[in-house]
Amino acid sequence: MPPRPLTQLTLALLKPDLTANSIKVNKVFSHIQQNDFNIVAHKTLLWSKSDAEAFYGEHRGKFFFERLCGYMTSGHFHALILEKPDAILGWRALIGPTHPPRARINAPDTLRSLYGMTDTRNSFHGSDAVDTATKEIRFFFPEFDLEKWQKDQKDQKDQQKQ
Numbered sequence: 001m002p003p004r005p006l007t008q009l010t011l012a013l014l015k016p017d018l019t020a021n022s023i024k025v026n027k028v029f030s031h032i033q034q035n036d037f038n039i040v041a042h043k044t045l046l047w048s049k050s051d052a053e054a055f056y057g058e059h060r061g062k063f064f065f066e067r068l069c070g071y072m073t074s075g076h077f078h079a080l081i082l083e084k085p086d087a088i089l090g091w092r093a094l095i096g097p098t099h100p101p102r103a104r105i106n107a108p109d110t111l112r113s114l115y116g117m118t119d120t121r122n123s124f125h126g127s128d129a130v131d132t133a134t135k136e137i138r139f140f141f142p143e144f145d146l147e148k149w150q151k152d153q154k155d156q157k158d159q160q161k162q
């Protein structure tokens with residue numbers, strides 16, 4: 001029995017514009033499965049302005065901050081914990097560059113190219129690093145036992161070394 005590959009978790013969002021279109025949502029979940037991501041946790045939620053400002057605090061003061069918070073509070077959206085051996089980079093590669101208009105030129109097969117509308121309304125989010133993924137998973141899924149998941153991964157890694 002080949003050892004189970006070690007995996008990584010990332011936080012993915014299907015933003016409100018996309019979530020409002022069930023046909024597109026179904027297509028995106030097919031992309032997720034076809035790209036071998038395991039959905040570890042999934043919820044839909046509606047943000048208050050303070051939720052959006054807290055999550056995107058790193059962008060406070062930038063010219064697009066208000067429109068970003070307005071966009072992210074404009075309707076329900078899906079939050080997912082995705083698992084795969086290289087989940088963080090893998091999901092970022094699948095959703096593509098931040099700005100859909102540019103993605104349609106430079107990365108036409110990515111999800112933001114296929115479904116995104118404008119620089120702000122780009123339909124997807126993905127954690128951009130290991131520590132960001134930990135922070136973002138805790139932000140959306142405080143109920144998820146991340147410590148247990150990380151311990152199980154470490155135990156599995158130790159067993160494979162033996």
Ligand SMILES: Nc1nc2c(ncn2[C@@H]2O[C@H](COP(=O)(O)OP(=O)(O)OP(=O)(O)O)[C@@H](O)[C@H]2O)c(=O)[nH]1
Pocket residue numbers: 063064067118119120121
């Ligand atoms: N650097 C910079 N870029 C800007 C500024 N205002 C708008 N932009 C960019 O130009 C793009 C088009 O601006 P808008 O027409 O206001 O936005 P939009 O095309 O309706 O789409 P949204 O990005 O969803 O607002 C935006 O997505 C921004 O990336 C600005 O003041 N400074």
Ligand SMILES: Nc1ncnc2c1ncn2[C@@H]1O[C@H](COP(=O)(O)OP(=O)(O)O)[C@@H](O)[C@H]1O
Pocket residue numbers: 059064068097098119120121122124125126128
């Ligand atoms: N130049 C911009 N114009 C409009 N909206 C932007 C711009 N840059 C970023 N945004 C919005 O802010 C969100 C967060 O920005 P950033 O963290 O830089 O990108 P990413 O979501 O790809 O990590 C983007 O997903 C997008 O919705």
Ligand SMILES: [Mg+2]
Pocket residue numbers: 128
């Ligand atoms: Mg980012």
